[in-house]
Amino acid sequence: MRIPIVKHLIAGVKRALGLHIPHRSLVILPDDIFLVSFPKSGNTWTRFLLANLRFPGEPVNWANIDRLVPDPMGTTKRDFDRMPRPRIIKSHECFDPRYPRVVYIVRDPRDVVVSQYHYHRKLKKIEDDSPIEKFVTRFLAGETCPHGSWGQNIATWLYTSEGNARFLLLRYEDLLADTARELAKVVTFLQLSASPEQIAQAVERSSADRMRKLEKEQPDRNTLMKGSRKDLSFVRAAGAGGWRSDLPAPQAARIEAAWGHLMQHLGYELSSQSPAEVREYGSLRDLSGVPR
């Protein structure tokens, strides 16, 4: 009984000094910018892009990224208080009305599941021979991370915020296809100023090759990969459509059956169903069982 009290007292003092991780109690400022996505959707890459754009004097790497674009789940409150404003903050949370401005990155869930499967191998959460079917089952149920399922996470943001001037939706695939163009969209949305040269520099400094090289030099400098397997890289394929070769067709079909309506809305072509088979986006008004 004594030890928990001591532990709690230490935690309490840490809290008083601002050395605790704020989690959900982060005090949000009116000019904060949140970079939100479901995990494994290009969030880290976008963090590098924005940090390199915002802090050109300090090339971004795995050791400073948590300070430049921090995560409320991994950086102390004191570090948050010391950030220059407007702050750019990373998040994987479902809809939160307190976020004043949101850049939401979405990625094809069929690629997300493959990426998360390999990330969990790296984190030693699953074995190398762990069957992908089993992982897809957990992925669909939202059990592979604490931020809901892919469908839930995206749905909470789309339903509440799409069309809102405070919300910018970016597709990872578009970001890959023309990084400079998409980054320019973010710059406009955030009312920042950046010349084409500055954007090009940020893109170059955040390339997959550079991120891989830095990862080799700093394999333990970031919470995302601390203590993880070093034979697997955090920056993996950095591509789109890998699921076509890596995900067995029946598994892709399960994902499409669950979230086809959201995927179609986001422009992700379905492999297993003709559009007519997919639940219509239609309106919720038409569903049966709705109160009068």
Next chain:
Amino acid sequence: MDRCEISAAFRDEGCILDAGFGRPQIMIGQLKYAVKYALGLDLAGNNYTVYPDDTFLVSYPKSGNTWVRFLLANLIHPNETVGFANINRLLPAPGVLSKRFLKKLPRPRILKSHEPFDVRFQKVIYLVRDPRDVAVSEYHFDLKKRYIAADMTLEQFIKPFLAGTTSSYGSWWEHAASWIGPRYGNPSFLLARYEDLLADPVGETAKIAQFLGIKADEERLKTAVARSSADTMRKLEQQQADKWTGTKNTVKEIPFVRAAKSGGWKESLPRHSVEEIEVAWFPLMNFLGYELQARQLDSKAMPVWSKTGQPS
């Protein structure tokens, strides 16, 4: 008031301390907080442990949440006299209770919440109310709480209400959409309309009881409904207003239990304001069966909802 300032003040009351770290009087506050935290006596805010067998009674503010808390508390504790003085204990609101208290509650717990979508909440009763009535009710409540200037008119209130800046929980649309969008149709999600509860309190309470797995016969349901009537609650408010977080230090001339009915907006909400609300939120109002009054809105002009519209 700014949305974020409100957030800081209400959502996690511990955060008030965060405002000005460094000043001596704040240091004492920090220290007090450290001790409270160590003893588990700090307010839980939304930083508390959620268990998978918890059920949450969730709604946007001013949507009948307190009434349903009384209904459920009376149903579950037939031998207690439910009132404002003990409602925080009988149907707890985590935001104003200590973590220790929440931890000691018998499980499965039923908790009250005004939070927008929270992935940790597995089993949810979502209570929704016509936003035109919510607007009127929240206006009076905000006057009572002195959240808005005493001379602000209802008409002036509508703009910040639509923008979601009058509440720390987002706008009515954001709140309802965040829950209904991803969860509607899920067996562990029960959508209840305040209006239906008013029209048939016994029948609707029975549905909620069934969802909670509470076996209650007609007699017990009727007793709970009678003990939670607006008249009873008004009487209790007069006796216990200072013993409840919701009414403590508020303008006593404005009651907490106000009209307790539906459609009051037809008399008190200016036509122009009705139109503003309907233009902004008609797709979701249509979905919930709230008839539009101001003008016929073209259903082809459906924005967000039609494009993304089904639960996942």
